[in-house]
């Protein structure tokens with residue numbers, strides 16, 4: 001093992017998070033190199049010809065390859081136990097690129113019902129426009145997954161744990177259903193990150209991320225990524241290179257640094273969220289708490305088996321309806337009212353009128369998004385300050 005090129009196969013995950021994909025220029029900088037350039041210079045025309053034909057390795061243009069972006073892709077892939085990874089300009093770009101790589105007119109995609117709002121819009125409004133059929137099934141209903149598969153099903157897509165109710169899918173079982181139908185399973189692993197859940201080890205073909213959330217962890221930059229086999233990632237790479245949803249080198253540099261502290265942040269988010277969930281359960285003005293880390297959650301056992309922690313997002317219902325939920329939220333002073341999650345700063349939001357506001361009242365009822373539901377992404381502040389702030393909110397409806 002040389003100083004410049006550590007043998008990644010012999011390193012453990014915590015070391016990979018800090019060291020993998022490191023690239024050092026001739027200057028010898030210790031921090032990851034930020035190669036902020038749109039194109040790369042050739043020595044002569046012959047080199048230009050070879051590089052443009054991809055017959056010689058080396059950089060051409062940052063939409064194709066960029067060393068900082070590649071370092072992020074390599075580090076994330078190793079952390080997920082995947083052969084390869086591809087970075088994209090946002091989490092939605094990762095989902096779009098995966099669809100564009102593997103679907104064509106006449107195909108079918110089977111998707112869990114409670115996916116991220118923009119994912120639903122992407123599939124039903126845009127991907128459907130190109131003759132791809134989309135159906136949705138309840139995340140935890142294995143019979144519905146099995147029955148939902150059609151002859152033309154190419155992709156199964158799910159997000160676990162779900163937002164904001166913390167429902168948990170049995171990844172291994174859904175992967176089996178996908179593979180017996182000759183389809184691929186894609187798991188949106190945004191809420192857990194590879195620190196808490198490794199979908200590929202459970203049989204999924206690809207895992208994807210909104211790096212915007214926990215991987216950055218400080219609410220600074222948009223980005224996404226997909227990891228999987230070299231062959232599958234090359235399919236997506238072809239689309240990204242030619243069609244443009246590439247990650248900016250600057251954002252890749254932020255996410256590389258984010259991966260270095262991801263484990264201790266995920267552990268701290270999870271620990272704070274569990275204490276908060278248990279505390280909320282004891283509040284007289286709280287009706288129900290949705291957090292898979294609680295033994296009372298219907299998917300607790302599966303989550304405990306499949307994940308090594310329960311992440312930092314929870315939700316709860318308060319006594320009353322929309323007015324009471326808004327009053328609780330608006331009476332907090334510390335928590336930020338924002339739709340983002342996975343940030344060091346705790347955030348609070350009313351799902352029924354924001355993240356799930358585009359659904360009809362019937363769709364919301366089916367998805368369990370009640371008017372008195374509040375979602376909190378538990379940050380890294382002192383838990384006593386978070387509790388005091390929520391108590392201030394609850395006291396406002398007392």
Ligand SMILES: *Cc1c(COP(=O)(O)O)cnc(C)c1O
Nearest residue numbers: 090091092116188190210212223
């Ligand atoms: C935010 C989010 C996305 C979309 O990611 P962007 O980076 O905002 O494009 C996809 N899936 C989940 C679960 C998310 O939370």
